[in-house]
Amino acid sequence: MSKLIIAIVHNDDVHKLRISLIENDFRVTKLSTSGGFLKSENSTLLIGVEDERLQNALDVITNICKTRSELVASPISEFFNAGSHIGLPLEVTVGGATIFVIDVEQFIKV
Secondary structure, three states: OEEEEEEEEEHHHHHHHHHHHHHOOOOEEEEEEEOOHHHOEEEEEEEEEEHHHHHHHHHHHHHHOOEEEEEEEEEOHHHOOOOOOOEEEEEEEEEOEEEEEEEEOOOOOO
């Protein structure tokens, strides 16, 4: 049986990840998506793999998609008068990947 990897990755990581997957002979389809904390833009990668290459693909993803901290401005207008928008720095963790692995009945490369 084959697998479908669905990997949701931060846009800062997607280019390097796609290049690395292609260099390792994986076929990748990229979808632009958004969501998560701060509604940040990310990308969803669809990767079809044979069972025996699954771990290799997961290793490529985990080696590239590392979490890191960033400072972002946080609106705290509820603590001030209506209409006031003051942003204080807020440290958030970004990056990494959310990975789903799904069994597929058939995987065809043409």
